[in-house]
Amino acid sequence: MAFSGLDIYKLLPKTNCRECGLVTCLAFAMQLAKKAASIDKCPYLSTEAKKALEESALAPIKLITIGTGNSKLEVGNETVLFRHEEKFHHPCGLGFIIEDSLGDSEIKERLDKINKLVFERVGQELKVNLVAVRQTGDKEKFIRATELVFNNTQLGLVLMSEETEALKEALIKVRERKPLIYHATLENMAVVSKLAQEFQCPLVATALDLDKLSSLTRELNSQGVGELVLDVGATSLKDKIWDLTQIRRRALKKSDRSLGYPTLSIIENEDPYEETMEAATCIAKYANIVLIKGIEPAEVLSLLTLRQNIYTDPQKPLQIEPKLYPVGKAGDKSPVLVTTNFSLTYYTVLGEVEASKIPSFIISVDTEGMSVLTGWAAEKFTPEKITDSINKAGLAEVVSHKRLIIPGYVAVMSGDLEDKSGWQVVVGPKEAAGIPSFLKNL
Amino acid sequence: MLEKWTGEVSVINIGATKEEGGSRRQVIKVGGQATLPFLSGEGVLANKPVVAFEVWDIAPSDWPAGLAKAYADVFSDPLAWAEKCVKEYKAGLICLRLQGAHPEFGNKTPDEEAKLVGELLKKVDVPLIILGCGDDAKDNLVLPVCCQAAKNERCLVGSAAQDNYKTLSVAVLADGHNIIAESPIDINIAKQLNILISDMGLALDHIVINPTIGALGYGLEYAYSIMERARLAALAGDKTVACPFICFVGQESWRAKEAKASEQEFPCWGPESERGVIWEAVTATALIQAGADILVMRHPQAIEKVNKYIDELMKG
């Protein structure tokens, strides 16, 4: 169980010596409770207090790091079953399986395409994370493919082989990338766990049911291997949902440490649509790493977008930069629509303006990501704020008229806004869906 | 680890057979789940999610080419369109949108629309969802006569909203249909509206919630979480939100830039022919995982994939 600030305070020296950088022990305790400070900052903690704090600070689902540097992937450390309860913390990693049976040029071509899978949406960069090399034949081919992948992408690596000797040789070549090793099973555990230790790399633990998986991770733990990722093998999608849900529930609600690790789902479906839908299901339902084969941009874009949606903090809505946006070939006679900088509001308005095919300007006002009505109620979407935005954007120089269209829901501010801004205010429709016909009849 | 749920989603019957006074070939049942989506090891999943094909009374002007193409031969003939869905694409449920009644899109009269509903019921024998045009005043004239034209066929008719539910509730109740209650991604409004409608005499097991979704990338997560919250409340025993969900997946996903924009515009997004279908299918996938019961969709290929997906998940 996590400690509250007061629980922690009871364990501190209470001398207020300030060496931790905070004014009082209580302040330090509060920072610790928020996980905003580290316990080593206080040099006067007793050993018992330190141990108690460290244990309480252990996340119920361990954070695991794969790869290094810029392309490092961190997964795990999740705290809830449903995103509305808090949020999902570490976006699920998306990776691509490349089989070593492909020719060199084909592998390179694929990597080339994978490296280009970077998209921008709502001001965020969406990236893929991993390339998994899978052994299908002899060892030499696998090593060769691994090196090829290592040399042709910066992404994190997964080494997939049933042959421990092959894993070892591949690890020697690519250890600096801190790849994920696939995999330890109840059968090969003794040998593979040594590899994980020797090379200091995270390891996938695979067992066909959760009880076996739980004994496997306990075994691995007792051999000193704790950087684990869980896999329940090739099962139907329905079983995947069941297992992923069970693992998350048992880790969070039963504090089952043996299942307190991130999970891996491998999608084996040759139909690109079905593959995408299965991967999407796993992204929504608790998989922390999803491996697919398809590398088509449409497929990947849709999965990365879903990941972005699911992992958005429900308390912190996505925002766009508050500024003046031209839509289509907007000119000095084009209408100007006022809205907020809440990304959903903005993109809804944008969609309708585009649909109207009437070149326009949208000015998004900084409402700290609130929608029209919430922003108005919280005084973030006010005549003053709108006037400010108009001036900042130099709107008077961009258009030759002086007309603003405001959302129908805030019609009440018309008079005030006219006074403050000196612009004439036209009340638009309440719902964005009314925009096209509104603009056409303007 | 099994959760002990005390409530379940109510069951709605759409369509009435001859024995029941209608003329549909079968009744489509939705709802009845006693656990979260597809956790059949934990509770009963009485009925599977279903997909309805969307058919318009006028040729839609804003469907992107890649989508419109699928219906090019029947686009301006709603009867042929519905028949194509049933015969060629094996549709089990049709959702007729009376867009042409809108004052700005043809302004068809209530009688014209009622006549269309009557003819459509003769042309195809699958259960029917009937949607108004979105203009409250007009819908209040059109939908009651359409309800009458489909009397005893036990359709699903929409939409009722917090500030406009009375007229439709009365009509739906009188002619033996079910109602769609629309609430703007707000669980409390959904609850309130359900209570208001049931106070009019239409029982909770005749109400389907439209939580108003956003497409993938366009606010999907809001509806996703509202649906999860409502479903958790339903499973915990709150009957006022224990209604099945209807999600207008086609309408939302085909408005997304990612579904419509051409490859020339965004070369790094790949061909739009696949992109639009994927966008619709993935939007549906996520909402199915949040608890969607009825998905109103557009592209036949996306629908085929979603149906197969549902069948896989309901196996065994």
Ligand code: SF4
């Ligand atoms: S360093 Fe330790 S003892 Fe000193 S004020 Fe901070 S918490 Fe208290």
